Amino acid sequence: MKKMSAPQMSDAELVAGIKRMKQEKDIVVLAHFYVQDDIQDVADYIGDSYQLAKLATTTPQQTVCFCGVNFMGESAKILSPDKKIIMPDINAGCPMADMISSDEIERVKAQYDDLAVVAYVNTTAETKAHSDVCVTSSNCLQIVRSLPQKNIYFIPDVNLGSYIKSQLPEKNVILHDGFCCVHHKIRVAAVQEMIAAHPDYKILVHPEAQAEVVALGNVVGSTKVLLDEVKKNDAPGYIVCTEVGILHQMKKAAPGKEFLVPTRTQTCRSMKRNTLQKLYDAMHTLTPEIKMDEELMQQALRPLEKMMELAESKVSTL
Numbered sequence: 001m002k003k004m005s006a007p008q009m010s011d012a013e014l015v016a017g018i019k020r021m022k023q024e025k026d027i028v029v030l031a032h033f034y035v036q037d038d039i040q041d042v043a044d045y046i047g048d049s050y051q052l053a054k055l056a057t058t059t060p061q062q063t064v065c066f067c068g069v070n071f072m073g074e075s076a077k078i079l080s081p082d083k084k085i086i087m088p089d090i091n092a093g094c095p096m097a098d099m100i101s102s103d104e105i106e107r108v109k110a111q112y113d114d115l116a117v118v119a120y121v122n123t124t125a126e127t128k129a130h131s132d133v134c135v136t137s138s139n140c141l142q143i144v145r146s147l148p149q150k151n152i153y154f155i156p157d158v159n160l161g162s163y164i165k166s167q168l169p170e171k172n173v174i175l176h177d178g179f180c181c182v183h184h185k186i187r188v189a190a191v192q193e194m195i196a197a198h199p200d201y202k203i204l205v206h207p208e209a210q211a212e213v214v215a216l217g218n219v220v221g222s223t224k225v226l227l228d229e230v231k232k233n234d235a236p237g238y239i240v241c242t243e244v245g246i247l248h249q250m251k252k253a254a255p256g257k258e259f260l261v262p263t264r265t266q267t268c269r270s271m272k273r274n275t276l277q278k279l280y281d282a283m284h285t286l287t288p289e290i291k292m293d294e295e296l297m298q299q300a301l302r303p304l305e306k307m308m309e310l311a312e313s314k315v316s317t318l
């Protein structure tokens with residue numbers, strides 16, 4: 001007999017089901033700023049990767065559904081090992097996080113006596129396990145400045161690393177050649193054209209963009225910093241040099257303002273693998289779940305704890 005496939009649910013039915021399961025199954029839904037609008041609208045919390053991973057430690061729900069890419073689910077699991085962390089698409093990976101290997105880290109470590117390996121939080125647990133401290137785009141300057149080592153191997157993002165290098169000339173920052181394909185491809189000429197056409201608009205730039213684009217920014221910072229700038233609502237419009245998913249929250253923060261995006265490639269395909277249907281299915285089946293080796297979790301926790309210790313000791317400077 002022919003197998004009947006399940007009838008397709010409408011978006012409204014999926015949203016209703018997701019809301020119902022949050023209550024019935026005691027699940028909190030976390031969504032990164034870069035996932036699609038309909039998921040942001042149904043999430044309990046929206047934020048950047050580290051903000052959300054930290055938040056997962058404090059939510060009362062024992063099951064966390066993390067809508068983002070897989071290193072984010074890993075970070076949430078490392079910080080909340082007793083919670084169940086599920087993801088709509090566990091195969092949604094970050095190309096930048098995959099651009100560094102533990103062999104490469106060990107190769108550089110062997111070349112210096114006085115070296116700190118500083119990993120951007122946008123890295124896999126394996127990479128974190130080989131690093132001394134993690135940083136976010138918000139606290140990287142503060143943390144690198146506070147390290148006793150002169151030699152800093154910053155991984156994996158060459159653009160954020162170059163930004164740190166330019167701001168902290170007292171350090172010998174050794175760069176890796178990884179990059180975020182979304183931010184790296186923002187063309188400086190396209191930004192300049194927009195500035196010429198809209199000289200009174202504010203230029204918001206994420207430091208994962210190339211140095212020439214970063215140099216044009218009125219505000220350079222993490223996704224949250226850029227959103228906070230829009231909340232001030234003190235410009236007629238904004239030229240946004242980061243992933244387009246953030247526009248959803250920016251438009252809510254400053255309705256009626258114009259938001260311009262310089263290049264068409266500012267979309268992260270990995271983030272867009274999260275769909276309402278996959279979110280519904282993950283909550284329905286409580287899979288796929290992030291499972292990690294105990295020892296790896298312990299090793300990857302060390303640089304995250306070091307970051308928290310150093311970040312909380314001073315006020316952020318970026």
Ligand code: SF4
Nearest residue numbers: 069094095180182268
């Ligand atoms: S936006 Fe860039 S850093 Fe973020 S998940 Fe996509 S590729 Fe990775």
